[in-house]
Amino acid sequence: MRAIALYTGGKDSHYALMKALEEGIEVIGLVTALPKSIESWMFHAVNIKWTELHARAMGIKQYFIEVSGIKEREVDEFTEGLKKLMRDAGFDCLIVGAVASKYQYDRVMAMAKKLGVDVYAPLWGRDPYEVLNEEIGKIKFMLIAIQAYGLTEKWLGKIISEENKNEFINICRKYYLSPVGEGGEFETFVIYSPLFGDREVKIVRYEKVWYSTQYVGYIVIKEAKLELLTS
Structure with a gap:
């Protein structure tokens, strides 16, 4: 399994990445959305550029995908970015830190279905x-x-x-x-x-x-x- 982590720099996406590595999953990179609006429904926007420090500290390659930050449109834009990334980097699994947000989880699952890849969500459904x-x-x-x-x-x-x-x-x-x-x-x-x-x-x-x-x-x-x- 070659996975890419949906990464915001926040605790949940980071903890999911930790879990993936503990499970022996090969993580080939981090992918981070860059919303043009701080009103994004799906992605973190505040201080997102500083996640590059995390990538550098971990020695993991990071990819950025620009999105509008407009509800639903940003999900389609991110999916298109992932399609291109999949061709360039080659991955078959998305790592996501969703815990209880059905809004987030459903959209990640829809992305994965369009891409034909698996989803690793180690925190999903937990207390x-x-x-x-x-x-x-x-x-x-x-x-x-x-x-x-x-x-x-x-x-x-x-x-x-x-x-x-x-x-x-x-x-x-x-x-x-x-x-x-x-x-x-x-x-x-x-x-x-x-x-x-x-x-x-x-x-x-x-x-x-x-x-x-x-x-x-x-x-x-x-x-x-x-x-x-x-x-």
Whole structure:
């Protein structure tokens, strides 16, 4: 099996990639959508270009496909990009980090059917709280976008860890939020993973945008780099 991972730089797509490699699946590359609109229904848009640091740290080739960010049209555009990539790179499986979003899962399955390839979705159908707990135990990630009542500005740019996970989970339960963010409540960006070896992503400079009356905000990474882990 030669697989390509649908990769956003967020915790779920990264964790699915980890699972694939643990299973011995040959991963020939990462493929990342570049939406022209931050209103994309299907793909991450905030800080997506910085995923190239992940690819470099893991030593995995990365491919980018530009899409409009317009609902449904972007799915067709991405599928066309995958068709070309399949001819050039040759793969027979898509790795996806969907957990409970039927919207996302159904569209990935439709893409795979059109391409005639398999889908590896190791997180699909699992308890989202269990998935979140596993991810917190294995990788380090921060919230880079929020759009949900209950998540205040203090969570924007925060790393979710063992120290604050109970508070975060309690908020998700209280306000009926998806703990993995699949309802669009938040987006994440991986800072460290065992797949990065002895390096991690260092965010040197960023700007924060927050709309307090809407509980919506995001950070714009201005400068980031890979650096050696400190003991």
